[in-house]
Amino acid sequence: MSPQKAEAxxxxxxxxxxxxxxxxxxxxxxxxxxxxxxxxxxxxxLADAIGVKPxxxxxxxxxxxxxxxxxxxQVFSEIDLPPTDVDWRSAILVRSxxxxxxxxxxxxxxxxxxxxxxxxxxxxxxxxxVLGCFRGAGFSLQATGHAYAVIDAFLYGFALQEATLPATGxxxxxxxxxxxxxxxxxxxxxxxxEFTMGHVLxxxxxxxxxxxxGLNLILDALExxxxxxx
Amino acid sequence: MSPQKAEAxxxxxxxxxxxxxxxxxxxxxxxxxxxxxxxxxxxxxLADAIGVKPxxxxxxxxxxxxxxxxxxxQVFSEIDLPPTDVDWRSAILVRSxxxxxxxxxxxxxxxxxxxxxxxxxxxxxxxxxVLGCFRGAGFSLQATGHAYAVIDAFLYGFALQEATLPATGxxxxxxxxxxxxxxxxxxxxxxxxEFTMGHVLxxxxxxxxxxxxGLNLILDALExxxxxxx
DNA sequence: ACGCTATTCGTACTTTGTACGATACGCAAG
DNA sequence: CTTGCGTATCGTACAAAGTACGAATAGCGT
Numbered sequence: 001m002s003p004q005k006a007e008a009x010x011x012x013x014x015x016x017x018x019x020x021x022x023x024x025x026x027x028x029x030x031x032x033x034x035x036x037x038x039x040x041x042x043x044x045x046l047a048d049a050i051g052v053k054p055x056x057x058x059x060x061x062x063x064x065x066x067x068x069x070x071x072x073x074q075v076f077s078e079i080d081l082p083p084t085d086v087d088w089r090s091a092i093l094v095r096s097x098x099x100x101x102x103x104x105x106x107x108x109x110x111x112x113x114x115x116x117x118x119x120x121x122x123x124x125x126x127x128x129x130v131l132g133c134f135r136g137a138g139f140s141l142q143a144t145g146h147a148y149a150v151i152d153a154f155l156y157g158f159a160l161q162e163a164t165l166p167a168t169g170x171x172x173x174x175x176x177x178x179x180x181x182x183x184x185x186x187x188x189x190x191x192x193x194e195f196t197m198g199h200v201l202x203x204x205x206x207x208x209x210x211x212x213x214g215l216n217l218i219l220d221a222l223e224x225x226x227x228x229x230x
Numbered sequence: 231m232s233p234q235k236a237e238a239x240x241x242x243x244x245x246x247x248x249x250x251x252x253x254x255x256x257x258x259x260x261x262x263x264x265x266x267x268x269x270x271x272x273x274x275x276l277a278d279a280i281g282v283k284p285x286x287x288x289x290x291x292x293x294x295x296x297x298x299x300x301x302x303x304q305v306f307s308e309i310d311l312p313p314t315d316v317d318w319r320s321a322i323l324v325r326s327x328x329x330x331x332x333x334x335x336x337x338x339x340x341x342x343x344x345x346x347x348x349x350x351x352x353x354x355x356x357x358x359x360v361l362g363c364f365r366g367a368g369f370s371l372q373a374t375g376h377a378y379a380v381i382d383a384f385l386y387g388f389a390l391q392e393a394t395l396p397a398t399g400x401x402x403x404x405x406x407x408x409x410x411x412x413x414x415x416x417x418x419x420x421x422x423x424e425f426t427m428g429h430v431l432x433x434x435x436x437x438x439x440x441x442x443x444g445l446n447l448i449l450d451a452l453e454x455x456x457x458x459x460x
Numbered sequence: 461a462c463g464c465t466a467t468t469c470g471t472a473c474t475t476t477g478t479a480c481g482a483t484a485c486g487c488a489a490g
Numbered sequence: 491c492t493t494g495c496g497t498a499t500c501g502t503a504c505a506a507a508g509t510a511c512g513a514a515t516a517g518c519g520t
Contacts, residue, residue, distance in 0.1 A: 042475080043476075043477065044475085055478075058477095063478080064478090111340075115396070119410060129421075132420075135425075141425060141428055144429075145429055145440065149388075149391075149443070150440070150448070153383075153444060158387070160344070160390060161379075164341065166346075179347065180347070188358075189357075190358070191359075192358040194361075210380070214379060214380035217380055217448065218380070221448070221450060221451040250467080272507055273507075282469090283469050283470080286467075286468050286469070289467060293509080294508070
């Protein structure tokens with residue numbers, strides 16, 4: 001044991017991270033999916049990204065599906081829970097904004113979030129906290145179900161559009177729009193033309209700005225309904 | 231040319247449909263995706279389904295992406311346009327219900343609907359009609375953008391959940407829920423347990439029922455907002 | 461009846477998920 | 491320090507999928 005042999009035996013690899021774990025696999029998977037998208041995401045590329053050979057991964061997870069399970073759970077873990085020390089509306093606003101941010105950061109995630117039969121701990125914790133927020137504010141089980149359903153439908157749908165729209169604003173939007181305008185019989189779709197030219201392509205337009213409007217609309221409406229239903 | 235050679239030359243194939251076209255390809259693709267899902271959807275299986283060899287397809291469409299473009303456009307074509315002879319709320323209600331039905335019939339579609347740069351005619355017609363409905367009712371361009379965004383976010387998000395939730399109600403729900411309940415530290419997530427046992431697993435619960443509540447909530451709220459904004 | 465053109469097909473190369481068996485490396489006992 | 495063992499890692503291989511390339515074929519006008 002010469003002092004030169006300073007590299008701990010448990011870690012080698014010039015970056016010093018030898019012990020591959022399921023967690024490291026999942027983290028790498030999320031990072032890779034963020035970069036190249038979920039369709040281009042393959043075990044081989046993941047292996048490269050982690051600095052390992054493809055089959056090594058299969059000693060830590062049973063198959064690709066299990067990796068996806070873990071990825072979804074990690075995404076849930078990144079979403080802020082509704083704070084417990086404020087009114088329900090503010091609390092839900094916080095978690096909704098956070099959720100939008102997280103889903104925007106992981107554009108591949110929205111279609112997967114509600115598709116897992118094997119929910120992870122972070123996923124369960126998240127749902128428990130949101131349900132608890134409504135219940136604590138006096139929502140009936142029915143009202144809680146209603147509220148959670150509308151809000152999440154909006155959140156997932158909005159995130160899905162943000163993620164998949166070819167462009168959501170700025171200069172690329174002009175590119176895409178003009179591209180489409182060319183092959184579109186312009187006068188056959190007057191409202192579409194008007195909306196595109198007169199609104200979407202106007203400076204300052206950002207699809208993302210519709211988020212605040214929609215979320216507030218829904219929260220306002222819930223607040224009003226709640227007096228009757230809760 | 232014996233009279234036996236009765237099979238018409240333009241059509242052979244015991245079903246009598248020889249001339250393969252891009253439309254037939256897309257129709258077959260939609261049907262196949264409905265049956266086996268978009269992930270299992272392959273050119274080879276599509277070829278089998280159409281009764282043709284894989285490479286034949288590529289003489290009618292340039293690549294798989296173009297088939298998906300066509301599929302999305304066909305889905306749009308199946309959605310009822312908002313009627314022009316009723317108030318905007320009723321008209322939007324009609325198209326929204328239809329959209330939900332169509333997206334439920336094609337569970338693979340929601341994540342793809344807004345992702346195409348090459349929009350088809352049916353797609354353009356659809357958007358033009360919806361925009362026209364709002365504008366005709368006196369919505370400003372701003373208000374139209376707001377309204378269209380909230381409603382479609384809700385519709386896509388709801389459809390996404392209906393499509394991907396492992397179960398949405400009935401007896402399968404009990405199966406899935408008990409499965410999950412087993413591995414879940416029951417008392418660590420009290421609200422989740424309460425909601426599951428006391429509401430979701432109660433007889434008569436159907437996630438799909440949340441659709442009407444959510445859509446009405448949003449339309450009510452828009453109606454109220456419109457007086458100020460339009 | 462005959463060849464021309466567009467359609468269809470056979471074959472093959474690449475990429476992906478993953479099974480199987482061989483290797484190698486960290487650690488406890490001598 | 492040496493020896494052996496169990497586990498993490500890897501090399502190789504096979505099946506399924508997208509699609510390029512060129513051969514075969516079928517229906518049309520002459």
